Amino acid sequence: MSQAFMREGEDQWLEDVASSVTALQMFLTKENNGHPVTERKSFKDSSGCLVHVMSNGLSYSKDDKGKWKVI
Numbered sequence: 001m002s003q004a005f006m007r008e009g010e011d012q013w014l015e016d017v018a019s020s021v022t023a024l025q026m027f028l029t030k031e032n033n034g035h036p037v038t039e040r041k042s043f044k045d046s047s048g049c050l051v052h053v054m055s056n057g058l059s060y061s062k063d064d065k066g067k068w069k070v071i
Contacts, residue, residue, distance in 0.1 A: 015067040
């Protein structure tokens with residue numbers, strides 16, 4: 001996993017974020033130096049997974065264990 005998702009001295013990784021979109025937004029905002037990251041849209045992909053397109057330009061989904069991942 002990229003170190004872009006963890007700063008020195010912080011213990012939280014993307015996969016450790018609670019499963020709510022609000023928790024994802026809070027984590028991404030913190031990682032974005034406090035600049036708010038919001039959900040632009042969400043949709044189901046061809047396999048039926050819910051994908052969240054965020055304002056930081058990346059898309060996120062949950063794996064089969066409910067952990068966040070970058071798509």
